[in-house]
Amino acid sequence: MGLLSREKFISPISQRYTVSGFDKKQLIVGIGNITEVYAKNRHNLGFMVIDQLAENSSAGWKLKKDLKSEIALTSVKKKEVILAKPQTYMNSSGQAVRALMDYYKLSPESITIIYDEIDLPFGEIRVKVGGGDAGHNGIKSVITHIGEEFKRIRIGVGPKTPVEMDLADFVLQDFSKSEAKKLPEIIKAAIKAL
DSSP states (O other): OOSEEEEEEEETTEEEEEEOOOSSOEEEEEOOOOSGGGTTBGGGHHHHHHHHHHHHTTOOOEEEGGGTEEEEEEEETTEEEEEEEESSOGGGHHHHHHHHHHHTTOOGGGEEEEEEEEEEETTOEEEEESOOOTTOHHHHHHHHHHOSOSEEEEEEEEOOSSTTSOHHHHHTSBOOHHHHHHHHHHHHHHHHTO
């Protein structure tokens, strides 16, 4: 059994998953860009979710330079869960994920990555295991370092508007005011997906 097991639909476009039985540590990583400049960007949605998850668990962050991450420890159903925020910037997230995987002696199947997805409509949440990077440089880095067989919580930030805007400019832009108002519910739904 893995960390995620399918239950029912919570909406016509996203499935609900809950924590199920597992017999070892689990690593949940939210990916984003470090420094306050990027804090409210679309590309930092993974950080926003993992920060809220740590807050909900009363887990405090500690910088671990050797693991290239901030980590927080918590538990789910009496099993250890490591929360992590890579401190490598988005496009090098795989370096931190690899360091964490090796240090905690985990397999890729014990790792869940939470991130923004431009190909999904804003607020849509999809859960899957394995697959390609779909043009997401953070996920491309993770795949390069640990392979494809990790779990993914993908949270929609699309579509890109205006369409002629450069993709990097779009994801490195802050959420609009109307989007920002909806973020707490989206983040709550993403946490429920775990």
